[in-house]
Amino acid sequence: MDLLEVKHRNTVAESRHPWELARLVVVSKLIKKHALIKKGGTVLDIGCGDVFVIASLAKQYPETDFLAVDTAFDASLIASYSNALEVDNLKLYASLDEALEGDIAKIDLVLLLDVVEHIEDDRAFLKVIANNDQIIRDTNILITVPAFQKLFCSHDVFLKHYRRYDNKQLRGLVNKVGLAEVVSGYFFFSLLPLRIVKVIKERVFKAKNENTSDLVQWNGNTFISKLLKNLLVVDYKITSSFKGIGINIYGLSNYMICKKQ
Template sequence: METHEYGRIAKRESFYFWHVGRREILREALLRTLGSGKKDLKILDYGCGPGGNILFLRYFGRVSGVDISATALEFAQTRGFEKLDKVTDYTLPYLDGSFDVVSSLDVFEHIDTDEAAMRECLRVLKPGGILLVTVPAHRWLWSNHDVALHHFRRYSRRELMQKLRGVGFQIVEWSHFVTTAVPINLIRKARDGVSQIPSEDVDTYDVEFSNAVNSLLLAILRLEKFIIRFLPLPFGSSLFMIAKKL
């Protein structure tokens, strides 16, 4: 990700529908897996960025963060992480079995050797530990926007499941979400076919919305959250999985 984007993300994490809705969906999914009630778990946010994920992760315990960007970690320092570490690649500076939960939210798509990164998450988890993952979904939504964001791939549900199982995880729960972003991504993809704008000049952040539209999109995400309690959504621009270390 471009360095200047971290400031934009940090400003939006508290109100933009995608961030707020994603946190609510993932918090509820973790509650289904971990159970309700205050936890004191050791949690690692792998690729923590400017730190907004702590807004829901801290409900479950003490959160540490790791990222390759010093700029991102500067923003994260104000968030209340127990510890922050800078790394130079996907490898982690922690002993085996150090954490109860690892979150990797929109990170694996940025790593060429994603399965090696998944193995690192497995390594630092305790036996029975939980991995929470989100990734961009559906290969057919690939566009110049993904290139500008330095993505190596978008994932199908099958691909992500196979990779997680292949390194030693058991899938606990999954669902697509952010269904409203699918038409936006399709418009981006169609625009790529007629636009001569180089991918490096494509805006790397989200579409701007009025407060009213942002509130409407958040309400739709909350409806998705309700539906996901009963069955996984078969499509959406994002995909989450909860996996358990065997």
């Protein structure tokens, strides 16, 4: 969860939002298929939010070092999240420079999970990452972003997004900073109609913009959360199966794994 959403939550939900749970499954599957994490390697998560994803991955790969960075961290947040961790192979930092200090020869995997859309100068941001000496030609960079600028709405405004991307735009962006696509695609096609309806309500019927997000408002119980999460996982599996035969199905989010050219 974005730290902005954490700040706006007034209650503790019984279970995580199904989108968060399902996205974790998608990220895990993409890593296992395209960017295998090695024992003794290092994974860097930039813009880690409330560390839900990176802590889950650290638990899955106990023999790998995980570094989590978020510029919204302060000393008290780092202490709070660190104390709550159930793993000892994950360290939290408020800056990239601090995270990469010390004896780190190379980064095996960089995670940019719904981060790039928050950066005003996305090209300069990715160029800094691409030019880092510890990110080598074998380093995989996994990017997820919200899809399609035409679906930009109050949800994006609340989360301080600058833009949304389709795969072509994301490909053009990474190519400009010296990165080359390994694989890309979309996920969560079943959420597209819901977002289209929301955009129509806001633009055509002038519905009042909401100063919140679905993750902030979520108060579903464990059963409902698990059910919806499983439906979204099935959604991803369907999209992935069609992609395997050359049919690209659009979704509300997209991903790209890339490397240095």
